[in-house]
Amino acid sequence: MPCAVFGASGYSGVELVWLLHNHPQFTLIHAFSSSAREEAEPIASLYPQLTGQLDVILQPWHSDLLSQLAQQVRVVFLALPHEASAQLAPQLIKAGLVVFDLSGAFRLNDNAVHEQAYGFKRAPDTPKHIPYGLAEWTQLQGSEQLIAVPGCxxxxxxxxxxxxxxxxxxxxxxxxxxxxxxxxxxxxxxxxxxxxxxxxxxxxxxxxxxxxxxxxxxxxxxxxxxxxxxxxxxxxxxxxxxxxxxxxxxxxxxxxxxxxxxxxxxxxxxxxxxxxxxxxxxxxxxxxxxxxxxxxxxxxxLLKGAAAQAVQLANNYFKLPATLGLTSRGGVV
The missing domain is CATH 3.30.360.10 (Dihydrodipicolinate Reductase; domain 2)
Structure with missing residues (x-):
């Protein structure tokens, strides 16, 4: 299952990159930084402990890459700041991608409570029904567009x-x-x-x-x-x-x-x-x-509270065993 990670330069993002790299059913195609860096660079330049283990290139994201991304991947994981996820997720959904969002942009059901907690309003094109993915208490159908991954x-x-x-x-x-x-x-x-x-x-x-x-x-x-x-x-x-x-x-x-x-x-x-x-x-x-x-x-x-729970939910979404790709002790950071 081809995947992309946004915010791959951050702590939760790099844990996602590592989990997907080692997952038997997911393939990491793209890793994007959380900011518009001028040039692409190996993720190992930020995390030297990955040298010789992971040759993923961290790329800057530009919106003109969206059509290409939609042709190459099926699933996107967002490890971005809350407001950045709120802006990007609807665009990815419109392009036909499945989005697992690790930010707080979509966790709270009440818009007023969300605005008070996070300080911004959600976009009008935000999906109305977004499952809150506490993994052990969630059963995904495999047709959802956007899944909110709980906070730690x-x-x-x-x-x-x-x-x-x-x-x-x-x-x-x-x-x-x-x-x-x-x-x-x-x-x-x-x-x-x-x-x-x-x-x-x-x-x-x-x-x-x-x-x-x-x-x-x-x-x-x-x-x-x-x-x-x-x-x-x-x-x-x-x-x-x-x-x-x-x-x-x-x-x-x-x-x-x-x-x-x-x-x-x-x-x-x-x-x-x-x-x-x-x-x-x-x-x-x-x-x-x-x-x-x-x-x-x-x-x-960073794992059960973020990246590993997101992968566990993706396992759920595609009817794979909950523990697939998650049983090895590790952690990059």
Whole structure:
């Protein structure tokens, strides 16, 4: 299946390039940068660790390439800034391409909530019905034009919470820590290892809060933190259980939800970030203390939280096994 990646110079983009390069059923035809660079260059010039392993050329994108692209590829993955995806995706759809978008441009159903969270209006030609692709909770028909790939924090929070929402009273609290790669590749002082100290940010105003709430069907308190490590997310989630809910009921709900989903692992102890870095897994551990539920969950933000989930959704779209091309431990960044 011939594919193209836009935003291939970024962290999620290069992970997509690597996954598609090694996938048995997808072939990477084009890799475009997220900005209009003057000249094409090997992707290994940006990521020297790929030297001798990947000879992909990173190309500048120009709109006059669209007709050629439509003749050469079937599937496009967008790892672009939110507004850039919002502008480009409708053009690609009109050209007959299937688009998996990793930005936040199409995740939120309510246009007003989207505009408040992301600061721009969607184009009038945006498709009306866009599936939200939380992979374990989505069944694609293979006819969709555009699929919104969830954000990293919403992925880990929703995978942990959705199976047990029927048992929860009140508002869950999601406390999550992410590595600095979640901020993207662009250099900034606040994400420099010399500057980062474990700290909360965007408290009660992070744009992923409405996405988590939409995904679980409930309001949520979400506090993200930035940690001084490269990649991965560890979420600790607290919720009040309804009367008479037991730990066995919670564990059974999780087992039932994920029995047929091998990329979610139910753990007997709290997961560590190192357990999931470089993998497409989400690891979940549940504890009931009195009537309080504590969920510990971990993912790799660049893989299960971005690139690997996009490929998992593409597997779903083309009726391929969920784990195809996703079982090798790796990670470029």
């Amino acid at each position: 924090y919403p992925t880990v929070a929703a995978l942990a919470l959705k199976p047990v929402m029927e048992f929860i009273q009140g508002t869950p609290i999601v406390n999550a820590v992410s590595g600095v790669s979640g901020a993207g590749r662009k250099a900034a002082a606040h994400t420099s290892f010399c500057e980062v100290s474990l700290a909360a940010y965007a408290v009660a105003q992070h744009r992923h809060q409405p996405e988590i709430a939409q995904s679980i069907g409930s309001d949520v308190l979400f506090v993200p933190h930035l940690g001084n490590f490269k990649r991965g997310i560890l979420a600790t989630i607290y919720a009040q259980l309804a009367t008479d809910v037991t730990e066995q009921m919670v564990e059974q709900a999780l087992r039932t939800a994920y029995a047929a989903h091998p990329l979610v692992r139910l753990r007997q102890q709290p997961p560590a970030i190192n357990d999931v870095v470089g993998t497409a897994f989400c690891d979940i551990h549940a504890v009931v203390h009195g009537q309080q539920l504590i969920l510990c969950a971990a993912i790799d933000n």
